Amino acid sequence: MRFNLHIVLLQAAVIVLVSVAAGALHRSLVPDLPTVELLPEHPEVAAGRPPAGAARPDASVTDPVAAEETGEGHAEGTVIGIIGPARAFELFESGEAQFVDARNPPDFDEGHIPSAINLPFSAFGAGYPEQLDYLGTDLITVVYCEGGECESSKLVAQQLLMAFPELELKIIGEGYPGWVDAGHPTEGEGTP
């Protein structure tokens, strides 16, 4: 068990420095994720009355009314509208939209919006998930997850924009629970 601790610590410092340098070099080669701005599209949300269980506003969410009053910045990057279950259902019935379920496969199997594509964030770890082949780029893409504080929708939306920069995206703020609570149709193993 005899070893020179000073030498080991020095070597460890060199390892850290080399790793940091390699990481920094790699960072310069990796393109940034598209910047997205989440803007409430639903009238209730825009009026400052977020529905129960709506996604928690964070630094990247801009209230358009407040922004207009204060003259604060315009949306930076791609605007993604946060919609409620009613608007999502309108889009569902119109046939103009496709739905992307950003939850994990077990939750998706249990129940999901009919004909939704299951595309959890982890699927992008392999680079290009095959589910992207089933997306229609001419349709509005509505992404949803568990609602509440779930960030999966935003992360998946950013990855979708990497693949399809022109995609028109919307996020259901209340997620799948909001859709179910509104009594809209579902399919899956847990659906009666």
Added chain:
Amino acid sequence: MSAAEATPARDQTTSSAIGSWLLTLTRVVLGGIFLFAAYGKLRNPHAFAGSVGAFKLLHESILIEVGLLFIWHEIVCGLLLVLGLWARAAALVTGAMVLAFIIAMITALARGLDIECGCFGNLLKSGVGWGSILRTSVFLLMALAVILWGPGRLSLTSAGKR
């Protein structure tokens, strides 16, 4: 030297040889696991950065940088461990990284987060739970073994001393 004295000495040599080979195995397996983990993450660093972000411990603006730092530490330490070069130092950095990850997973569990661990990118998916904490703790013990008892056999460090 009598036969009675020679036997314990031979036993000691045998057990020492077995220990050396066990250390070699531990070092190479640990390094291999880290290289495998890095490969799974390299294919989409942003996806790994998202996994790091899911722990809600770091600001969104630095996730990709932190993610790449982790990935490159895994590559460098993984390579050094497999080669047996600066193995103790590599195991020390690996151990520190693994310990940080264990703490992050415990805090995630304590906060009730239901998230993917992102440990191996998309190659091996598993959620954060006691199972993943136990698995990562085994990696920590492996790193500790290399720090304490060295790289074992077939290491570039020992080859350089000959």
